[in-house]
Structures are given as structure tokens and as C-alpha cells.
Amino acid sequence: MVTEAWEARLAALWERLDAMGREEFVQAMKDLAAECDPEDPVALFEVGGAHDSTGFTETAVGYYERAVAAGLSGVRRRRVSIQMASSLRETGHPERALEMIAEEKARGSDAYDGALAMCEALTLAKLGRDREGLSVALVALAPTLPRYQRSTVNYARGLVGLDPV
CATH class of the missing domain: 1.25.40 (Serine Threonine Protein Phosphatase 5, Tetratricopeptide repeat)
Incomplete structure (x- = not known):
């Protein structure tokens, strides 16, 4: 127990x-x-x-x-999604990893959002979708910057053909 x-x-x-x-x-x-x-x-x-x-x-x-x-359940539930997605990515199942990440992102937001974004960015890179991965990483990084948050998000969106916010 x-x-x-x-x-x-x-x-x-x-x-x-x-x-x-x-x-x-x-x-x-x-x-x-x-x-x-x-x-x-x-x-x-x-x-x-x-x-x-x-x-x-x-x-x-x-x-x-x-x-x-x-x-x-709880924080370990969030962590298992990140860790299993990372493991799936590294063992040749990156598409399944992306599905798991999308499901976890839909559950809500918490302190592990950055780790989830890191896992998503690496998985996209593994799939040869580097620009999408970089975009995800930059959007996750933006809130931690002392300035340039909006610019960073807009540059990240531009990498994948989205309009600025």
C-alpha cells in the first residue's frame, strides 16, 4: 500500500x-x-x-x-502521459505518442504543460516535422520570457502558416 x-x-x-x-x-x-x-x-x-x-x-x-x-490519477497521471509518449517516440511509435500528447493536452493545463510541449516538439521532430516542433517549443517558451512573449508566439505561428494573434 x-x-x-x-x-x-x-x-x-x-x-x-x-x-x-x-x-x-x-x-x-x-x-x-x-x-x-x-x-x-x-x-x-x-x-x-x-x-x-x-x-x-x-x-x-x-x-x-x-x-x-x-x-x-493526479499528477502521476499527467507524468505517465509524458513519459509513455516519450518512450513510444523512442521505440518507433511517434504517431501513437502524438495521439497520447493530444489526449493529455485536452485534459487541461498544469505545471507540466512545458514538459508536455517538449515531448510534443521532440516527437514532431522525430517525424520530420521540425518547423511544427519548433513552433510548439517557442509557444511553450514564450510565457517565461521577460519580454517579447507576443512576438515569439507570432513568429512561432508563422513557422506553421498561422496568422499572428
Whole structure:
């Protein structure tokens, strides 16, 4: 069961990622997840993330899919869409990744909008649609600029043939 203490141990494990070997880290995450129900969405998501972060990207997708099917919610639901789309892009399924990104964008807006835009831009580039990807990245960047937000958005729109706002 995911508890506050479990979450603290999870955070501590993620802190050690770079100090551990790939297989060692994944096994440690599996061991931690084994303390939960086998279909606990949070545990499945974290095991997927452990695989993803250590280069076992294809395996990660299966865990991510199971986490979503098990009812993953909250901020981890948003994160799973970003991480799974990225994994799909890198394992030869960029079109499926774009569909997932579009579905996630339709769910609403939050602090992960920039990460979602980054994933979309990279996926568009993977598909040879670099101008669209650059446009997405510039629109996401614009609100963080101290000035030139409107100009940046208009230049980005122009890259893909849209009229200025």
C-alpha cells in the first residue's frame, strides 16, 4: 500500500539512481513496489519509470499502460502521459505518442504543460516535422520570457502558416 512512509522511501531510492547500477536500481524499485498490491497504479508507474530511467524503455511502456488501466490519477497521471509518449517516440511509435500528447493536452493545463510541449516538439521532430516542433517549443517558451512573449508566439505561428494573434 502506498503510504507517506512508502513515498519517502521511494524518493530516497530515486535520489540514489545515479549511484546504482541499472539492474540494481530496477530491482530495488521492484522490491519496493512488491510491498503494494500487484496492480497498484502508483507502484506500476514507478516501476515503469525505473525501467525508463535506466534505458529499458520498451519494458517501461507495459508498466505505464498497466498503471493507466489500474486507474493512475493526479499528477502521476499527467507524468505517465509524458513519459509513455516519450518512450513510444523512442521505440518507433511517434504517431501513437502524438495521439497520447493530444489526449493529455485536452485534459487541461498544469505545471507540466512545458514538459508536455517538449515531448510534443521532440516527437514532431522525430517525424520530420521540425518547423511544427519548433513552433510548439517557442509557444511553450514564450510565457517565461521577460519580454517579447507576443512576438515569439507570432513568429512561432508563422513557422506553421498561422496568422499572428
